[in-house]
Amino acid sequence: MSDETPAVPVISVEGVTKLYRRTMPGDRLRTLKSALVGRNLTNGLRPDEAIAALEGVDFTVGRGEAFGIIGGNGSGKSTMLKLVAGMLKPTTGRIVVAGRVAALIELGAGFHPEISGRENVFINGAVLGLTRKEIESRYADIVEFSGLGDFMEEPVKNYSSGMYVRLGFAVAVHTNPDVLLVDEVLAVGDEAFAHRCLRRIEEFLASGRTLLLVSHSLDLVEGVCDRVMWLENGHQRLVGEPRRVIDAYRQEVAEKEGEEHKAALQQRQEDPASEDPELRWGSQEAEITSIRLLVGGEERYHVESGEPVVFEIRARAAQALDDFVFGVAVATPRGTEVWGTNTDLEGYVAGVFDGEATVRLACPALRLGPGDYVVDVAVHSKEGAPYDYQKRALAFTVTARAGGIGTYLPEHGWEFTGGLKWAGRKTLDP
């Protein structure tokens, strides 16, 4: 449960870099030469001919430890798992794994589609290093765990994806490996099976075995793992306590989304022709020229729940107007209104609007639940006749450290009295 490296590592990865060869037409001879001479596919390649799937990755995992790897698609997670499994060799660096490894890399991999689940158990078990007798003695347990009793004589090609995972996981854990490598596949099983897997993983870890888990399900990783590594484009961004690493990862994902929202907004404002007529209408007697989201004084489109934000609208009236209302409405991307208001509702009586003007709607603390939101802005007459109505004028992403369900995240606290006692409380902040 710490950032320190374990005393006796079961998995030790030192300065590992893995290059893949770019596929180039008419290159088969050189590939073969490289394979024969260098025993790899990247021998003597120019840098532009290779892609680094992993670069300079270091970590160790100890006995009884669950280590998680997170990161976006193509960040090198699966390559890392295949390296630890011994399927791939690192281009440079060293990987040492103590003990027997069982790997669930891909759904149904290692199964022969044409033959029965029963025979596949025996083949799979043998690949994992068990003798026929050992498999026979565990067969009943495997069937029981997988819950596939009636289907064991069916060819596995008729299995559903969930059944593949059940069987694969059942065989893998019953072979008692020292190290279990799991890539994502657990997400396919149903709720009941997922729970059974988690219990089994707990037992597995408690008996001093080691788990390496790759997943996009951050909640699963946080729930299971003792330490987490975040990979990005083959580089190790952060290793350590799950909450800290996952929060940092989530934060960055939100920032990227915020940047995308910003880019989309800018593109629309710079090139009004690209605007979807469905999303903007009005008489144009007054025109909204731009809208920005300011968070703590800085323009950005990812917000930590509770941060102060300002919706800033710039508008222009070609001729002086004496009847005008400014409005802002926040909704979820699927259209559920979350909050909306306008100057009329809040009692502002129109005087005169002529030329350029800036309207700011400030919220000292925007207490929205985590998720994406879209904002509509409008300037219209008191009767509601639109001068300029912009639907989904901007979008932003909200993150929230303390989770929660729904779109509203008020400040809150728990109080307890009476015959109630808590064993403790986990810290939520890094």
Place this chain on the structure above:
Amino acid sequence: MFRVAAQLFRYRGLLATLTSRELKARYRGSVLGFLWSLANPLLLLAVYTFVFSVVFKARSQGADPYALFLVSGLFPWIWTSASTLEGAMSLVASSGLIRKAVFPAELIPMVSVFSNLVHFLFALPIVFTALVAGRILGYNVGGISAVALPAIVLIHLPLVAGLALGFSALTVHFKDVRDLLGNLLTLMFFLTPILFPLDSISHLRYVWWAVRLNPFTPYILSYQEALFWGRFPEPSLWLQMATVSLVAWSLGAGLFERLRETLVEAA
């Protein structure tokens, strides 16, 4: 090549399971099922006999009955060529298995070798029956020398295994191998004294040498000696077989070993 041998020994149980699965899978869904293992060689025998004794009237030069001479060399050859061809394609065909799961890759071409060996062994009762029938009909064929057969098969095995292993790894990098190999094996077939006794071409000096120097020839000659002529193969034949087998295994398994680490990525 030692590692390949060690892996094969370590996973021998799995190899047996996979081979029997392969055999079962081959006949799944067919009406005759395993009977095809007997029917195939019989039909093949009928076709070759018809073509070469009726249509082409091959010079048998004392190799009578021709059909018996033919099968004693043809079935071992089919084992060799089918294993090599199937083995060559086996890693590419099973790329899902080695790319996505931890799997001892050398088993895959070896399954081709052993499943085809089983087909060969299934054809032997037909050969023996035919030999006995031939003797009853008064032909001087076969004899006690047939007991040498297991030894010949055993010394033949490393050759077939070496070819399957080496070409399987090469095909991963070079899909062209499949087409090259098909044609090469056809050429080899005609350069091996299967359709004709070696002596029958002694007047064609260069062809005779080409056939005699063909590395497959000592094996075919030995099978023909033991099965058809009823003689134990001469020591020189054993020596030639041992040499070719050793070289083929070393090259094939060595090449496989050399390319092993790139197979997962390239398959």
